[in-house]
Amino acid sequence: MLVGLADVDQLDLAALGFSKTALAAKGRPPYHPADLLKLYLYGYLNRVRSSRRLEAECLRNVELMWLLNRLAPDHKTIANFRKEQGKGIQAVCRAFVQFCRQAKLISGALVAIDGSKFQAVASPSKAVSRKQLEQQQTQLDQRITRYLAELDQADQTEGDALDRQRVERALQQLRAMQDDVATRLLFLKDMGLYQHVVGEPEAQLMRDGQKRIVPAYNVQSAVDAQHKLIVHHEVVNEASDQKQLLPMATAAQAVLEQRPLTVVADAGYSNGEHLTACEDANITPYVALNRGVNNQGDGRLFDRSRFQYDAKKDGYRCPASQWLVRKQINRAERMVIYQGLACGACPLKSQCTQAERRLICRHFDEEAFVRTQARLASRPEIMRQRKAIVEHPFGNLKRWIMGDGRFLLRGLPGAQTESALVILSYNLRRVLNVLGAEQMRRLLMN
């Protein structure tokens, strides 16, 4: 591994966007970015990510002494490099993928797309959402009303059982809390936000791998099936993967410079608009579909597959050979709703619907859903394959590199830099395992 890391010196870091690659004529020479990049890669490969710990390792770790020629930067220099050279680090990550392509370690035959949540630099207690604040407002209103009722009752009975001063103090506190909650709610509404994480405004509350709701970023990855190398990644601050299929698939297509591309993803990526757009872009998507089911009547009512669509008539033929016709268009949900014409007198009605008429929704991209379903049926093993492809990198990234699965750098740019370091470390280790350090060095020299 050390031999592989030493090859960082072969990279043209200036071309990759790093600053301080050339020495100034005067003044104390800065550390060369290649040395600091080697230090970080060594650290990430050995689960040492903090700048203070890296500083200590430089002074006592023999491997690092060899790798850095006994250089021992202080923790501020180390931390500043990671903060300031994000673009360069991301460019090295991309350049390494291109090296892997040239070394024929990426076949591009199948790319699996998946996302994983990594906690941002903020505790869940720093997050507020409109919903939480509205709940707090209701609870405070109820408590204030209760205290006021107690005071009223005491006035009416003229009893001295109530400690009036204590109640008034409590009321004062509750009203101050009420003002604070109202101000924070107003701030969210004015900013058009539904949630806000203090200190990490770009992070969003998301459910992580341990099912905890935490401020986090969603790291999207496209993984090549051949050696499970990550060919492209993005850090997004949307908890849902639903809008990620097209951007990830087209980005992977661009990285691989490969027009026909096959991608596979789980049901979180089920999105008719994206399936259609992928097909238009010469990408074949295998995506588990996440479609509504008719669960009225314990799911024992006729499934929508029993209804045949007729494009000429633009209607559905039902199991009783009657027609369902267009009722309305729901543009927000991108669907057309069809309703039965003869349900009132139908002998099969009890097996079909509990409503007055049976309704069927047809998505604007229904045909893309149907084609995707047929594709999945033709390759039933592909979803198992998907799991095997993406579990390897994510398991490694979370447990082996990130340790606690948290970012150390604040903000979306910080998360992007750290993701690039983590993914570069992962890819580097994979390549060293597949090729060995000597072979990798030979290929880098070519």
Ligand code: SF4
């Ligand atoms: S209830 Fe309506 S839609 Fe269902 S089978 Fe009867 S006629 Fe067809």
